[in-house]
Amino acid sequence: AAGRLAPGAPRPEDQPPAPVVEELSGREREVLQRLAELMSTEEIAADLYVSVNTVKTHLKSVYRKLAVNRRHDAVRRARELRLL
Numbered sequence: 326a327a328g329r330l331a332p333g334a335p336r337p338e339d340q341p342p343a344p345v346v347e348e349l350s351g352r353e354r355e356v357l358q359r360l361a362e363l364m365s366t367e368e369i370a371a372d373l374y375v376s377v378n379t380v381k382t383h384l385k386s387v388y389r390k391l392a393v394n395r396r397h398d399a400v401r402r403a404r405e406l407r408l409l
Contacts, residue, residue, distance in 0.1 A: 347390045349408065356383040361400045361409050 349357065352373075359369045366384070370377045388394060391402045403409045 349387065349390055353383050353387050353390070354408065356380060357387055357399065357403055358409065360384075360387075360396050361403070 355373060356369055359372060364372065366377055366380050370380045373380070384396075384399075387399055391399050391406075393399045393402050400409065
């Protein structure tokens with residue numbers, strides 16, 4: 326049965342999280358911290374004195390490096406990896 330696990334085999338949720346593909350930059354960590362505080366993209370931009378497009382670029386990099394597609398998943402994954 327393809328795709329089935331053998332009895333006693335570790336389940337995917339029991340596995341430790343995969344390591345970060347690439348280390349986050351300081352600015353990416355700052356953006357990630359603000360994501361965890363539930364700030365909007367516009368609020369993050371204002372707080373960091375950068376444009377909204379710059380924040381979006383940092384978010385894309387964070388998502389790629391954490392192998393996620395959404396804000397909530399990025400925060401959850403960062404907490405799993407003890408980045409937050």
